[in-house]
Amino acid sequence: DAGITQSPRHKVTETGTPVTLRCHQTENHRYMYWYRQDPGHGLRLIHYSYGVKDTDKGEVSDGYSVSRSKTEDFLLTLESATSSQTSVYFCAISEGTGEYGYTFGSGTRLTVV
Amino acid sequence: GENVEQHPSTLSVQEGDSAVIKCTYSDSASNYFPWYKQELGKRPQLIIDIRSNVGEKKDQRIAVTLNKTAKHFSLHITETQPEDSAVYFCAADLGGFKTIFGAGTRLFVKA
Secondary structure, rough: OOEEEEEEEEEEEEEOOEEEEEEOOOOOOOOOEEEEOOOOOEEEEEHHHHHHHHOEEEOOOEEEEEEEOOOEEEEEOOOOOHHOOOOEEEEEEEOOOOOOOOOEEOEEEEEEE | OOOEEEEEEEEEEOOOOOEEEEEOOOOOHHHHHEEEEEEOOOOOOOEEEEEEEOEEEEEEEEEEEEOOOEEEEEEEEEEOOOHHEEEEEEEEEEEEOOOEEEEOEEEEEEE
């Protein structure tokens, strides 16, 4: 309904394993973002993309990588999951670089045990 | 560094009363200020926004005010209803893919 879907919705993984979260949009927006949400911190930007194969780091990018091979898909990879990466991850899309607001996906709740 | 402070962290009001949430930002380059509402277990959704060349904006029962000199902006909800219960986030866009979010305000509207 919002033109943006995330998968999986929930995941439990073990420390040290790689994890990939997927974001898919049908709005053909150029800009896509990955945020994490933690109590007391609001939303913090992990990585963003301004086009196919064009990505850059956000505020909390350590331990994360991203890829965007198609306009509609933006993947977030935790290279070796740690307990500090237990969080709710939101993908977002926008028509601009942030000054038009975001449409968020439904989120992925990731637990690293 | 850039920062957005949001107060209060929790707000409880009686149905029909007004609710006010306040945010202060540090970077004078900020020029776009959105507000998001997040219901329990759901995604944040943009409910209203304001740009730096505007002092106030209204949309039915919600309004946002901006004081650029003081670097603060506020969300006002009038005639609150139980469905207004949610977490509200303010944000300040600094340009260049940099949007800073406040920590959120949990609003409870008691019927």
